[in-house]
Amino acid sequence: MRVFDTTLRDGDQMPGVELGLEDKIYIGHLLDDLGVDYIEAGFPASSEIDFRVVRILSETSRARIVGLARCVARDIDAVVEAGAHVVHVFIATSDIHLKYKLRMSREEVVERAVWAVEYARSRGVEVLFSAEDATRTEESFLLRVYRSVVGAGCRYINIPDTLGTATPWGMARLVRSVRDAVPPWVMIDVHCHNDFGMATANTLAGIYGGADGVQVTVNGFGERAGNAALEEVVAALHFLMGMETRVRLDKLTLVSRKVSEYFGVKLPPNKPIVGANAFAHEAGIHVHGVLQNPATYEPLPPEAVGNRRRIVLGRHSGRHAVEWALKKMGYEPSRGLVDYILSKLKEVAPRMKKVTEDMVASWVAEYMGTGSRGYRSAPCAIDTR
Numbered sequence: 349m350r351v352f353d354t355t356l357r358d359g360d361q362m363p364g365v366e367l368g369l370e371d372k373i374y375i376g377h378l379l380d381d382l383g384v385d386y387i388e389a390g391f392p393a394s395s396e397i398d399f400r401v402v403r404i405l406s407e408t409s410r411a412r413i414v415g416l417a418r419c420v421a422r423d424i425d426a427v428v429e430a431g432a433h434v435v436h437v438f439i440a441t442s443d444i445h446l447k448y449k450l451r452m453s454r455e456e457v458v459e460r461a462v463w464a465v466e467y468a469r470s471r472g473v474e475v476l477f478s479a480e481d482a483t484r485t486e487e488s489f490l491l492r493v494y495r496s497v498v499g500a501g502c503r504y505i506n507i508p509d510t511l512g513t514a515t516p517w518g519m520a521r522l523v524r525s526v527r528d529a530v531p532p533w534v535m536i537d538v539h540c541h542n543d544f545g546m547a548t549a550n551t552l553a554g555i556y557g558g559a560d561g562v563q564v565t566v567n568g569f570g571e572r573a574g575n576a577a578l579e580e581v582v583a584a585l586h587f588l589m590g591m592e593t594r595v596r597l598d599k600l601t602l603v604s605r606k607v608s609e610y611f612g613v614k615l616p617p618n619k620p621i622v623g624a625n626a627f628a629h630e631a632g633i634h635v636h637g638v639l640q641n642p643a644t645y646e647p648l649p650p651e652a653v654g655n656r657r658r659i660v661l662g663r664h665s666g667r668h669a670v671e672w673a674l675k676k677m678g679y680e681p682s683r684g685l686v687d688y689i690l691s692k693l694k695e696v697a698p699r700m701k702k703v704t705e706d707m708v709a710s711w712v713a714e715y716m717g718t719g720s721r722g723y724r725s726a727p728c729a730i731d732t733r
């Protein structure tokens with residue numbers, strides 16, 4: 349399964365984010381090491397930074413480097429002059445975009461798309477064509493557009509759900525129609541936005557419908573509610589659909605955190621796959637299960653995606669967690685001590701929000717009658733390392 353990463357282009361369009369040249373080069377190299385097949389490094393006609401990023405990454409990466417272009421000569425020329433391996437030409441195809449944005453007829457859109465593919469090919473680069481707002485385009489027209497660009501020599505097309513309005517069943521059906529409308533050697537990507545929180549589901553549905561590539565961004569960073577998240581899509585392809593990519597799964601968490609740092613955007617703890625809580629357990633029943641066999645409450649081993657398991661003590665903890673934590677800290681978990689710590693957790697945890705090893709140690713000291721040592725402000729939650 350082909351993985352096309354657009355963190356440096358669609359991700360960089362995230363409102364409030366301004367990546368500099370060095371930031372983009374650093375992220376580009378992270379993505380290359382991660383093993384993605386294509387890196388969309390920018391929109392060279394739109395900025396000098398993007399032009400230089402495309403140039404530098406094209407010279408230094410293993411992945412194929414892509415530059416975005418509208419269907420105009422100036423944009424295509426900028427991508428070619430930056431040395432990209434692939435020019436990604438796009439034009440909107442939905443009636444609302446034709447009427448209010450492009451002010452073009454359907455005929456003109458088809459002509460322009462065909463011209464752009466022919467022009468880019470004449471400049472000796474691989475061409476990827478996207479019908480922007482594909483999922484809101486009248487289907488017979490959309491198929492006509494794709495057939496026309498393929499007829500002009502394009503071997504790689506993308507189906508964007510630009511506003512994130514597709515449903516998984518709608519996406520699967522649409523991709524199947526496009527798949528049936530073009531020759532089997534045409535590569536098809538899906539590019540899903542997350543406006544209704546369905547970007548990952550829609551991407552997987554697109555694969556189910558016959559696409560053979562996914563367009564994603566790290567952490568799902570991107571316009572509005574963002575894009576399909578690379579780490580979610582790649583992990584789901586591997587663990588749920590049994591499909592392989594070239595992405596190094598064990599590097600997913602590290603890359604996610606580095607990209608979050610460079611974008612200056614914090615990740616919520618409950619972020620799937622890479623979040624701090626993705627493999628954290630507090631509730632008594634869950635911790636008991638996980639301590640017996642992690643697969644009871646973990647859908648995949650955290651280390652497989654470079655994350656780690658955490659057992660968190662709090663109001664919801666049960667005996668097993670407390671016994672486990674006490675042993676880990678070197679104390680004998682007698683029945684009385686465990687009861688004492690459990691009562692402290694119920695009383696203190698809701699106020700303190702986070703229970704640290706120091707707090708537990710001080711409750712142990714209280715119980716032993718050696719007096720409270722007070723709490724040091726150790727930031728560590730109790731977790732497995």
Ligand code: KIV
Nearest residue numbers: 438478480481508510
């Ligand atoms: O969401 C979109 O339609 C895009 C295109 C440029 C592919 O990002």
Ligand code: ZN
Nearest residue numbers: 358508510539
């Ligand atoms: Zn997009």
